[in-house]
Amino acid sequence: MVVSSYRIQGATGEWEVVIGLEVHAQITTQAKLFSGAATAFGAEPNTQVSLVDAAMPGMLPVPNAECIRQAVRTGLAIDAAINRWSRFDRKNYFYADLPQGYQISQLYHPLVGEGSLTIDADEKAGIPADKVIGIERIHVEQDAGKLMHDQHPTMSYVDLNRSGVALMEIVSRPDMRSPAEAGAYVRKLRAILRYVGSCDGNMEEGSMRADVNVSVRRPGEEFGTRTETKNVNSVRFVMQAIEHEARRQVDLIEDGGTVVQETRLFDPGTGTTRAMRSKEDAHDYRYFPDPDLLPLELDEAFIAECRASLPELPDAKRRRYEGELGLSAYNAGVLTAEVETAGWFEELLAASAAKAGKPEAELAKPAANWLLSELFGALNKTGTALADSPVTPAAGAELLALVAKGTISGSIAKQVLEKMLASGDGAEAIVEREGLMQTSDTSAIEAAVDQVLAANADKVAEFKAGKEALFGFFVGQTMKAMQGKGNPQLVNQVLRQKLG
Ligand code: ADP
Numbered sequence: 001m002v003v004s005s006y007r008i009q010g011a012t013g014e015w016e017v018v019i020g021l022e023v024h025a026q027i028t029t030q031a032k033l034f035s036g037a038a039t040a041f042g043a044e045p046n047t048q049v050s051l052v053d054a055a056m057p058g059m060l061p062v063p064n065a066e067c068i069r070q071a072v073r074t075g076l077a078i079d080a081a082i083n084r085w086s087r088f089d090r091k092n093y094f095y096a097d098l099p100q101g102y103q104i105s106q107l108y109h110p111l112v113g114e115g116s117l118t119i120d121a122d123e124k125a126g127i128p129a130d131k132v133i134g135i136e137r138i139h140v141e142q143d144a145g146k147l148m149h150d151q152h153p154t155m156s157y158v159d160l161n162r163s164g165v166a167l168m169e170i171v172s173r174p175d176m177r178s179p180a181e182a183g184a185y186v187r188k189l190r191a192i193l194r195y196v197g198s199c200d201g202n203m204e205e206g207s208m209r210a211d212v213n214v215s216v217r218r219p220g221e222e223f224g225t226r227t228e229t230k231n232v233n234s235v236r237f238v239m240q241a242i243e244h245e246a247r248r249q250v251d252l253i254e255d256g257g258t259v260v261q262e263t264r265l266f267d268p269g270t271g272t273t274r275a276m277r278s279k280e281d282a283h284d285y286r287y288f289p290d291p292d293l294l295p296l297e298l299d300e301a302f303i304a305e306c307r308a309s310l311p312e313l314p315d316a317k318r319r320r321y322e323g324e325l326g327l328s329a330y331n332a333g334v335l336t337a338e339v340e341t342a343g344w345f346e347e348l349l350a351a352s353a354a355k356a357g358k359p360e361a362e363l364a365k366p367a368a369n370w371l372l373s374e375l376f377g378a379l380n381k382t383g384t385a386l387a388d389s390p391v392t393p394a395a396g397a398e399l400l401a402l403v404a405k406g407t408i409s410g411s412i413a414k415q416v417l418e419k420m421l422a423s424g425d426g427a428e429a430i431v432e433r434e435g436l437m438q439t440s441d442t443s444a445i446e447a448a449v450d451q452v453l454a455a456n457a458d459k460v461a462e463f464k465a466g467k468e469a470l471f472g473f474f475v476g477q478t479m480k481a482m483q484g485k486g487n488p489q490l491v492n493q494v495l496r497q498k499l500g
């Protein structure tokens with residue numbers, strides 16, 4: 001069995017790293033948490049700012065029900081307790097990107113309570129099977145605006161487009177023990193959010209970012225003091241930040257120093273972290289219930305509707321692909337990692353089954369292999385995403401059906417796919433036009449075999465003398481002579497006969 005055995009080698013012995021992540025995920029909605037302003041990414045600065053977001057006096061926040069719904073659906077997707085009663089609090093602080101002077105968040109009574117997710121096992125990376133990471137809570141809060149320091153030599157600007165955008169803060173337990181586990185957690189969380197549709201998971205655009213809490217300890221001892229590295233925006237950076245920060249803490253302690261609880265910044269250029277401000281806990285945010293907002297009270301019907309609206313989630317889908325469809329663990333993992341891939345595969349499979357009049361389970365393996373090696377291989381060559389594939393699932397199913405029916409061979413199918421990608425034409429049309437149909441005409445196959453055997457008399461002699469491995473050579477030569485169109489089974493049969 002694989003256990004988390006990641007250790008940092010210090011001068012005085014081994015250290016264990018302890019990691020907890022606070023992930024901020026932007027809720028996918030048209031409007032902000034407490035105003036009707038738009039949330040589209042990439043708009044001109046300050047074009048998506050309502051009077052509420054700019055904190056004009058007298059403006060009142062109105063909760064966006066869709067944001068609450070998405071957060072509840074996310075909570076249900078991580079098997080969390082949904083709190084029927086929750087409340088918004090004001091977190092008071094002064095900063096130029098926060099016109100209200102406070103952030104509306106949830107401290108004392110979050111919308112979503114205790115939940116968990118299972119990270120994917122990875123023997124090479126030392127991630128044990130069925131490792132569960134606890135999730136302490138999900139609360140809903142507003143995002144702040146953005147300061148721009150690079151627009152002018154002596155001035156800073158503020159863009160309030162993000163001000164008031166709805167975020168879920170997803171707080172994990174300190175349950176991760178290696179950079180790889182933290183990476184796997186972020187990947188799994190991102191996959192779940194994208195399946196649920198509550199966050200687009202786009203880390204480059206800042207829709208998802210992580211505050212990375214790291215401490216070190218001697219294996220088996222109490223937790224050490226943690227630091228928190230803010231706003232890390234890729235899986236790779238999360239892993240780098242942990243590696244650097246854990247090493248820094250070990251070196252510091254071994255040199256006789258002590259880790260101070262502080263907020264740090266990650267520098268992607270160097271892969272290092274540096275101090276930003278100390279003693280996060282010493283901040284007095286003067287939290288109090290927001291008097292402009294009533295507590296949120298959810299009824300069972302609302303929660304039931306949220307639950308009913310959930311799609312099949314990655315773990316369940318993966319188990320089904322392995323169990324019902326008979327796919328390998330590896331293929332099931334790759335197909336379910338991204339919601340788009342799983343969707344594409346299921347459309348392909350449904351269309352193939354309809355076309356062939358056969359059950360999906362029978363067609364799943366060839367369909368999975370074709371998608372993962374043939375289509376992905378071809379798309380990779382041109383750097384095309386699956387979503388932009390010129391070949392649709394229905395077009396793929398048409399091609400697979402030709403192979404399944406024995407109209408064309410597997411190797412011809414590769415050529416046909418190239419032509420489909422280049423021309424946009426359908427598989428049947430291409431096969432028809434170019435006469436690529438597989439031939440089961442025995443006399444044609446016999447003629448080709450005779451020709452190959454006659455041209456390779458020396459090899460035939462070697463074969464008859466016991467060099468069995470040459471059989472493949474004869475098959476290859478015959479297929480080549482027939483431009484790949486010979487029915488492979490018949491070619492084999494005829495060769496066996498003629499070679500005795
Ligand atoms: P606070 O209330 O001070 O913000 P929390 O208990 O909410 O602290 O923890 C914040 C995050 O820090 C959580 O993700 C948690 O898992 C993580 N964390 C807490 N203690 C440690 C520790 N000793 N080492 C690493 N991470 C920790």
Ligand code: MG
Nearest residue numbers: 022136169171
């Ligand atoms: Mg906290």
